[in-house]
Amino acid sequence: MTILLDREVTLSPPVHDESVAVYAPPAPRRGGGRAVLAAVVAVSLAAVSGAAYLLTRPPTPRADAVRWELAATAEILGVPAERLTGASVSDVEAPTGVRRQVVVPDRALLQFDALTREMNQVVFSDRLDGTSGPLLAREEALAVASAYASGHYAGFDSLVRRSVRVLDHDAFTEYRVEWQERSGEAWLPNGVSVGVNARTGTVAYYWSARTALTTSVTARVSATDATRAARRLAPHAQSLTVPELSVVLAGDGQQQLVWVVVATPPHGKGAHVAVIEHIWVDALTGIARVGAST
Amino acid sequence: MNTRPLLVLLLAGTALAVPTGGAVAQEVPPGATCVDANFFDGLDTRHAATYCYNATLARGWVAQRLTNTEATDALPNLPRDAIFYHAGHALVVGPTSNDVTAIASAFAGPTSTSTTYTGLLGDPQAATLQGPTQVCSSSGACRDVTMVNYPHVTEMTKFNLAVFQSCESARDGAFGYTSLATVASQTALVGTAIGFVTPVAWIRNAPGNNVAGDAFARRFWGDLRNGTDYRTALVAAVNAAGGSTYGYSGYRYLHRSGAPERLSPPSYYIPA
Numbered sequence: 001m002t003i004l005l006d007r008e009v010t011l012s013p014p015v016h017d018e019s020v021a022v023y024a025p026p027a028p029r030r031g032g033g034r035a036v037l038a039a040v041v042a043v044s045l046a047a048v049s050g051a052a053y054l055l056t057r058p059p060t061p062r063a064d065a066v067r068w069e070l071a072a073t074a075e076i077l078g079v080p081a082e083r084l085t086g087a088s089v090s091d092v093e094a095p096t097g098v099r100r101q102v103v104v105p106d107r108a109l110l111q112f113d114a115l116t117r118e119m120n121q122v123v124f125s126d127r128l129d130g131t132s133g134p135l136l137a138r139e140e141a142l143a144v145a146s147a148y149a150s151g152h153y154a155g156f157d158s159l160v161r162r163s164v165r166v167l168d169h170d171a172f173t174e175y176r177v178e179w180q181e182r183s184g185e186a187w188l189p190n191g192v193s194v195g196v197n198a199r200t201g202t203v204a205y206y207w208s209a210r211t212a213l214t215t216s217v218t219a220r221v222s223a224t225d226a227t228r229a230a231r232r233l234a235p236h237a238q239s240l241t242v243p244e245l246s247v248v249l250a251g252d253g254q255q256q257l258v259w260v261v262v263a264t265p266p267h268g269k270g271a272h273v274a275v276i277e278h279i280w281v282d283a284l285t286g287i288a289r290v291g292a293s294t
Numbered sequence: 295m296n297t298r299p300l301l302v303l304l305l306a307g308t309a310l311a312v313p314t315g316g317a318v319a320q321e322v323p324p325g326a327t328c329v330d331a332n333f334f335d336g337l338d339t340r341h342a343a344t345y346c347y348n349a350t351l352a353r354g355w356v357a358q359r360l361t362n363t364e365a366t367d368a369l370p371n372l373p374r375d376a377i378f379y380h381a382g383h384a385l386v387v388g389p390t391s392n393d394v395t396a397i398a399s400a401f402a403g404p405t406s407t408s409t410t411y412t413g414l415l416g417d418p419q420a421a422t423l424q425g426p427t428q429v430c431s432s433s434g435a436c437r438d439v440t441m442v443n444y445p446h447v448t449e450m451t452k453f454n455l456a457v458f459q460s461c462e463s464a465r466d467g468a469f470g471y472t473s474l475a476t477v478a479s480q481t482a483l484v485g486t487a488i489g490f491v492t493p494v495a496w497i498r499n500a501p502g503n504n505v506a507g508d509a510f511a512r513r514f515w516g517d518l519r520n521g522t523d524y525r526t527a528l529v530a531a532v533n534a535a536g537g538s539t540y541g542y543s544g545y546r547y548l549h550r551s552g553a554p555e556r557l558s559p560p561s562y563y564i565p566a
Binding site: 088090092093094095103105106108109111121123125128129163165167168169170171176178193195204205207236238249250251252264265266267268269270271272273274275276277278289290291292293294 | 333335336337383384385386387390391394397398400411420423424427428429430441443461493494495496497498500503504505506509512513516517520521522523525526527529530533534537538540541543544545546547548549
């Protein structure tokens with residue numbers, strides 16, 4: 001059984017870091033006779049040394065062995081692996097680490113944690129349409145989303161459902177349901193999102209993040225003080241949101257416990273640029289800065 | 295400043311050479327213009343244009359990157375281009391902060407002290423929204439600028455793909471104006487137009503950090519580079535950017551039936 005992979009793309013030299021690399025599997029070995037000879041030699045060496053000889057080389061893969069990513073993909077899509085003709089495998093960098101990505105053209109895009117092999121994302125390419133017909137009831141959509149999420153995220157019961165949104169993308173409408181891990185008052189960067197096609201009732205995509213915490217989740221600065229700090233930083237804001245304690249990803253794998261306060265600028269007259277600022281007040285030091293902006 | 299006569303002359307030459315009816319492959323590859331910038335208020339979308347540039351180049355397009363330029367630098371490419379991508383501020387207008395429509399893609403200019411903001415206009419009705427104005431953030435950083443907009447989105451005839459990674463770039467209706475993405479789809483008849491009905495954010499002063507806006511751009515163009523279709527790549531990019539946290543789940547995907555759905559083969563699009 002042979003799994004056909006997509007042809008390698010000839011890439012121009014990137015100017016900046018390119019997050020995607022095409023995976024080139026090692027050529028499978030052949031010849032049972034050579035494997036037997038190697039084993040005999042190894043055993044002989046072990047006998048001569050008088051000590052246990054640990055073979056550290058990985059076992060020779062069978063020529064027809066299915067790569068784990070493709071096997072997992074086949075299982076998730078509910079098809080035999082040999083039907084994944086044209087699938088490509090590559091590594092992509094996510095904010096929480098490297099993911100092994102499998103793309104089955106016109107069928108699905110999947111991502112797996114490269115170390116744990118947990119499935120992090122599946123986007124069903126053939127479920128992203130549907131512009132007519134009645135919308136699924138909210139409770140039905142929630143049931144579909146919850147069933148899928150609980151079946152694919154270990155520890156799902158520890159997550160808190162954070163939002164349910166009906167989103168009309170023109171091409172299709174979805175119920176997007178987001179669950180997130182919470183420790184005390186702090187929202188953590190781990191969680192699950194499921195999009196249910198609001199017209200077909202099928203799961204359009206599943207996405208999850210799971211990363212080890214590298215910061216404290218106990219705030220030393222109060223929400224009230226965070227509001228004051230945000231107001232000092234954004235004195236002209238038309239409005240400030242209620243502070244929300246979160247562990248944010250600041251880039252380069254850095255995590256920070258912050259009170260997030262979103263500041264809306266005064267409304268501009270005529271054509272203007274609206275700069276909405278996500279103010280991050282460090283929950284340990286009280287130092288405020290603009291963490292993100294529109 | 296009226297550049298329309300010049301644009302009409304430039305477009306006429308190419309229009310005669312391009313047959314109608316769906317994707318149109320060319321011996322000379324069509325072009326892609328990819329735009330990002332570092333704005334004075336700290337919004338830094340740099341690297342986004344490079345992701346677009348790398349992806350389109352890899353897929354056989356003629357590509358160019360514009361970083362910290364004037365809007366006029368994108369205009370000469372219109373006759374050749376079939377892809378436009380802008381990552382940065384949009385010029386918006388509306389009655390309240392929660393009810394605005396993006397009417398132009400904003401350019402940062404070549405210098406950090408530039409006092410002229412140029413834009414590439416979407417809705418032609420917004421052409422009169424030019425002149426002196428002030429751009430401010432809630433932090434109090436303000437700049438008096440002169441806004442000058444150039445017709446652009448309405449001139450995207452035979453475009454394959456237009457992506458507006460900016461605030462409210464697909465939100466229609468404020469003061470009766472039509473958004474950038476809708477104008478691209480319904481007036482210019484672009485094959486696929488992508489924009490957002492929500493404000494969309496970038497991590498401040500951290501270009502290339504693979505979070506929020508940068509994660510969206512990196513994932514979207516990275517997947518297109520590998521042959522993924524536009525729609526699937528868009529969903530994956532939205533998830534990479536944090537979904538609703540930074541506004542990216544509020545996207546609109548305006549796709550004309552029969553239009554290309556991948557970067558390959560490089561092609562113009564003219565609806566039948």
